[in-house]
Amino acid sequence: ILVMPTVHLLDYVAGNIRSLVNAINQVGYEVEWIKSPEDVKKAEKLILPGVGHFGHCLSQLDKGGFLGPIREHVDAGKPFMGICVGLQALFQGSEEDPNFPGLGLIPIHIQKFKDVSKSVPHIGWNSAINSAANERSFYGLRPTSKYYYVHSYAAPYTPGILEAEGWSVATATYGDEEFIGAISRGNIFGTQFHPEKSGVAGLRAIRAFLSGDQFQSLSPDSIVGKKDGLTRRVIACLDVRTNDTGDLVVTKGDQYDVREKAGVNAGGQVRNLGKPVDMAKKYYEQGADEVTFLNITSFRNCPLADTPMLEILRRASETVFVPLTIGGGIKDTTDTDGTEVTALEVATMYFKSGADKVSIGSDAVFAAEDYYQAGKALGGRTAIETISQAYGNQAVVVSVDPKRVYVDRPEDTTHHTIKTAFPNAAGQEFCWYQCTVKGGRETRDVDVRQLVQAVEAMGAGEILLNCIDKDGSNSGFDLELINDVKAAIKIPVIASSGAGNPGHFAEVFKKTPTDAALGAGMFHRGEYTVSQVKDHLQAEGFLVRQFEA
Numbered sequence: 438i439l440v441m442p443t444v445h446l447l448d449y450v451a452g453n454i455r456s457l458v459n460a461i462n463q464v465g466y467e468v469e470w471i472k473s474p475e476d477v478k479k480a481e482k483l484i485l486p487g488v489g490h491f492g493h494c495l496s497q498l499d500k501g502g503f504l505g506p507i508r509e510h511v512d513a514g515k516p517f518m519g520i521c522v523g524l525q526a527l528f529q530g531s532e533e534d535p536n537f538p539g540l541g542l543i544p545i546h547i548q549k550f551k552d553v554s555k556s557v558p559h560i561g562w563n564s565a566i567n568s569a570a571n572e573r574s575f576y577g578l579r580p581t582s583k584y585y586y587v588h589s590y591a592a593p594y595t596p597g598i599l600e601a602e603g604w605s606v607a608t609a610t611y612g613d614e615e616f617i618g619a620i621s622r623g624n625i626f627g628t629q630f631h632p633e634k635s636g637v638a639g640l641r642a643i644r645a646f647l648s649g650d651q652f653q654s655l656s657p658d659s660i661v662g663k664k665d666g667l668t669r670r671v672i673a674c675l676d677v678r679t680n681d682t683g684d685l686v687v688t689k690g691d692q693y694d695v696r697e698k699a700g701v702n703a704g705g706q707v708r709n710l711g712k713p714v715d716m717a718k719k720y721y722e723q724g725a726d727e728v729t730f731l732n733i734t735s736f737r738n739c740p741l742a743d744t745p746m747l748e749i750l751r752r753a754s755e756t757v758f759v760p761l762t763i764g765g766g767i768k769d770t771t772d773t774d775g776t777e778v779t780a781l782e783v784a785t786m787y788f789k790s791g792a793d794k795v796s797i798g799s800d801a802v803f804a805a806e807d808y809y810q811a812g813k814a815l816g817g818r819t820a821i822e823t824i825s826q827a828y829g830n831q832a833v834v835v836s837v838d839p840k841r842v843y844v845d846r847p848e849d850t851t852h853h854t855i856k857t858a859f860p861n862a863a864g865q866e867f868c869w870y871q872c873t874v875k876g877g878r879e880t881r882d883v884d885v886r887q888l889v890q891a892v893e894a895m896g897a898g899e900i901l902l903n904c905i906d907k908d909g910s911n912s913g914f915d916l917e918l919i920n921d922v923k924a925a926i927k928i929p930v931i932a933s934s935g936a937g938n939p940g941h942f943a944e945v946f947k948k949t950p951t952d953a954a955l956g957a958g959m960f961h962r963g964e965y966t967v968s969q970v971k972d973h974l975q976a977e978g979f980l981v982r983q984f985e986a
């Protein structure tokens with residue numbers, strides 16, 4: 438019998454542990470869970486993951502009695518790896534929660550990114566480049582590779598200070614801030630990025646840590662083309678629903694209508710474009726930076742625990758090592774047996790199955806209505822608030838489904854209008870964007886600006902900005918909408934709806950400050966691959982991450 442070597446994982450805080458376990462299995466190790474402080478003593482190799490709030494993580498570790506044993510493990514010279522907040526725990530403390538000190542192994546304070554001229558959180562693929570000479574790298578990190586980061590706080594980097602104390606440091610730059618992306622000394626290794634979500638480059642780092650392969654020499658070739666900084670994110674989106682014969686398929690609508698209108702299937706069949714897990718893997722291998730699944734039917738009469746989307750996530754997360762987002766039906770719900778299930782519990786099921794983020798649509802609109810009704814007061818009970826408190830802002834995406842409403846003059850509506858370069862047939866030159874719920878079937882008296890500002894205040898970490906007028910049109914993104922939303926908030930925006938060719942991605946990155954762009958139909962119909970989009974962006978001078986085989 439082949440026995441896989443084990444690694445111990447500390448399970449102390451909410452988060453998507455499943456993808457880390459999948460990644461560890463993928464490189465040939467088995468996970469053993471640490472449930473009590475005594476278990477830490479059994480560990481030879483210890484990994485401390487962490488997401489969400491620094492103070493919450495540290496207080497959980499403290500309450501559980503883990504801090505002492507972790508320190509002993511590190512002092513004994515045994516391999517230790519901290520990921521994200523698990524890395525931050527090694528530092529002196531964090532601006533995020535001054536009440537909880539860190540382990541103090543690294544004499545620096547974690548600080549919040551400045552959001553004056555950039556989105557916060559920092560989400561996406563960035564570098565981890567060794568600050569010292571380029572001829573050496575640690576734990577398989579390559580200067581040309583990109584790694585997936587998602588965080589609002591980071592350790593600022595000052596050249597030379599930590600190096601003088603024997604640390605190897607790899608850094609990344611976000612805007613004008615250089616921060617620590619990975620760090621190592623002796624038996625300690627920490628990454629601010631998520632190696633389990635960083636494709637092949639991340640798996641390489643995990644493998645190197647587990648096999649104790651601390652330093653590698655780099656050939657001069659291997660640094661050619663190295664470019665620090667955040668890449669332009671390209672996301673593939675899969676709208677998933679059951680078709681009329683009960684199979685789960687990827688589908689795609691025109692202005693949200695997913696039924697066939699012409700051809701052999703005309704007469705109202707749900708358009709079937711393929712199998713969700715296979716397609717997710719295909720896009721991952723084409724270089725998609727993230728994959729989003731939107732469950733666009735409610736799978737009526739199905740107990741929540743048996744929701745087919747959970748199985749899709751479980752299977753997708755075994756082979757797709759980039760972030761997975763799941764949307765559709767994230768709200769307080771009543772299960773088929775009558776049990777009340779909170780949005781947080783629904784989200785937890787998805788996170789446990791391999792999701793990294795949940796995307797909230799309709800429920801966010803209702804929450805925004807309540808927010809303004811209450812004079813912009815936060816009640817603390819919405820799906821956005823409860824999930825972001827438990828899992829961190831970065832785990833909560835709000836998906837917006839707006840539609841244009843034309844008016845003659847701005848005074849004709851109470852809503853925020855723009856003057857558009859695309860008047861309607863009646864020649865009206867102003868429009869506002871009305872939010873819809875239930876997949877665009879119902880409009881609400883909320884405009885897109887009101888919505889995004891409300892959900893940002895509630896703790897959403899990112900906006901998935903669709904546009905019903907543009908959806909499936911292959912005519913390019915709604916640049917006016919994207920610019921208007923970007924100007925209203927600090928959290929990142931994913932532009933969506935209308936992508937028909939690689940040029941549309943270059944256009945949206947050129948003409949708007951969007952943080953990411955998403956495509957669906959053009960990929961599903963096989964017209965273009967994600968790699969063709971990346972190649973085109975690169976040729977146009979944008980920094981992108983190419984798939985590493």
Ligand code: 1PR
Binds near residue numbers: 690693797957
């Ligand atoms: O309201 O929280 O249950 O979430 C429902 C989710 O399902 C929302 O995110 C909503 O956008 C989505 N949704 C509901 N109905 C549809 C539909 O198409 N009938 N799909 C739907 C939304 C929009 C995009 C699409 C882009 C790009 N799909 O995600 O992928 O428009 O398409 P394109 O590149 O082909 O133009 P809740």
